[in-house]
Amino acid sequence: MFSFLIVASSVAQTDWQRWEKSEPNYQKEHSFSQRDYSYSDNSFSYIVSKTLINAYWFLISDVDGDNCPFHPSCSSFFVQSVEETNLLQGTLMFFDRFTRDSNPVGREEHYPVYKNYRFYDPPTLYALDKNKINFIPPKRVIE
């Protein structure tokens, strides 16, 4: 019985690491926009737009900071719009997005929120395809 108790207590004691003072991180988790420089399509319009945006990311955006209040960011929106539609329509969608981006009024009352605390505004809403419009009410958090 005595030996059993010794064995059981030694096995039960698995936490051999000393308890020490920890340094908790109180900063809010922040996920930066993903920069994917690769090309996923062979169409001419996609290659043109992606090259432009890659250059913008590399030379300006990464240096300037991750400042776009929307998800996807305006630059990613442009690439995704061209991928979704074509170069002309994607460009029009981008100008429209840029107008929305320049408007600081009432965003909280208008857009759902993506998990990275940005306003969720995907290009599928603006592709003029009613079947692709998935209306999400404002302030709802998108995972």
Add this chain to the structure above:
Amino acid sequence: MIKFLISLFVSISVFSQSNPLKQPQNIKLFADYLFCEKDYLRAAEEYLSLDESYLSDTIIYKIAKCFSVIGEFEKSLYYFKNIPSSSFFFHNSKREIGKIYYLKEDEASLEHIIADKNNSINDLLKLKFALKLSKNQAADIENLLSYDDEDFTTLKKFYYQRKNPDYKSELTAGILSAIIPGSGKIYTEEHSDGVTAFILTGIFSYLAYDNLKHEHKFRGYLFTGIAAGFYLGNIYGSVASAQIFNAKVDFNFLESLSEFLTNRNYFVKEYEFCK
């Protein structure tokens, strides 16, 4: 020692056989308690552990109700369908079945139980009415508009709302923005976006005009391109905005319909089992 062990074994087995917790009336009492505590999964399990001879209509109804609440619709349907026509719960079980078919959007099965003359047709017709509205098939339910009670009156309001929704015209939005930049967005109730579009187009148009006037050709053409981009982008965006507005109208309609049905409990009567 052997005698002691045998007597111990016998006494334990006798005790276990007569465990009061395993007696049917106590199982039922415990299941009732779990049911009233809204622990529906465990309540159903306890009821189902009862012998078949103890499964009264009330218990079968409660089992079906448990499965319905937790979303196990197939099991729930099985037990609701097992309630005999002579039972007090028969008509309400049909309403419960109708509710499940509504939630599953199973129109054919809903039609099937409506066709059965034994059922309480009015409440099931209300569900059919609501289902057609949610699927935007208002034209199929014009024959139901003659029914008249409080629920039908509300459903008729939904019907007219569905038939004449407060949509915005995509064409009008586009034309308005072509005439005055931003006005299409204001038409689709995106007021601040409309004002922003007007300002941006105005500023870049002025910059283009001013630079071309002073023979700064490169800047003039650059600003002309940007102004044209904002102008055309705004026309495009106004059309898209009208589509999104209409999607929002549909979304709000379905939300209000769902709220109405939830408040009316899908026309199912609730019994006070836990008084």
